[in-house]
Ligand code: ATP
């Protein structure tokens with residue numbers, strides 16, 4: 148059994164699109180922190196709820212390993228890593244709440260010049276993505292055989308570089324796609340920032356702390372609607 152803890156540890160993105168809104172949301176739940184010098188760990192003052200500032204991609208793993216209790220991360224990252232981890236036993240974490248910021252879509256985009264006539268057009272094509280598990284699962288579901296080209300970044304220039312025929316990437320305004328002569332044709336996942344937590348209850352005081360945080364969060368989210 149993991150050691151009992153009497154403080155809750157929440158992982159949020161250190162610097163990026165979700166950093167400020169995640170912090171603002173937790174602040175509006177009445178949390179405050181004393182910042183450490185290296186700004187990687189923030190010690191909770193108003194409640195025993197500490198922050199760990201990390202790369203967003205590390206958040207699901209930190210929860211799965213029990214290093215952090217909760218995390219604020221894009222549904223896209225959570226879903227991708229759930230699929231990657233699922234061939235290894237029971238899922239250890241899940242989405243607890245949708246947080247109503249960081250909205251984007253995981254879309255398939257093809258060159259402007261293609262006359263799109265449906266998913267079958269992807270048969271035999273190379274599709275670049277940073278979400279190989281989500282794309283692979285979708286292709287299997289559609290019974291489409293295509294080559295998944297995994298890239299960690301700059302996915303939208305892959306077609307121009309000749310690395311791929313199409314892409315599967317996050318889109319919000321679509322401006323980046325347009326700038327690269329691509330157009331979105333399909334949505335695989337509608338994403339937003341979510342609160343992620345363990346799939347099973349805590350067995351110590353963290354259970355009450357998490358319940359308190361959720362009550363406050365639900366109050367704040369209701370006010371926003
Ligand atoms: P890190 O350094 O933490 O790995 P990152 O570059 O992977 O940062 P960001 O670009 O800050 O991450 O995006 C974080 C999350 O913001 C995404 O996973 C996604 O859920 C959300 N998001 C919202 N709109 C967009 C968009 N247009 N492009 C990419 N991500 C978006």
Ligand code: ZN
Nearest residue numbers: 202203204205
């Ligand atoms: Zn990242």
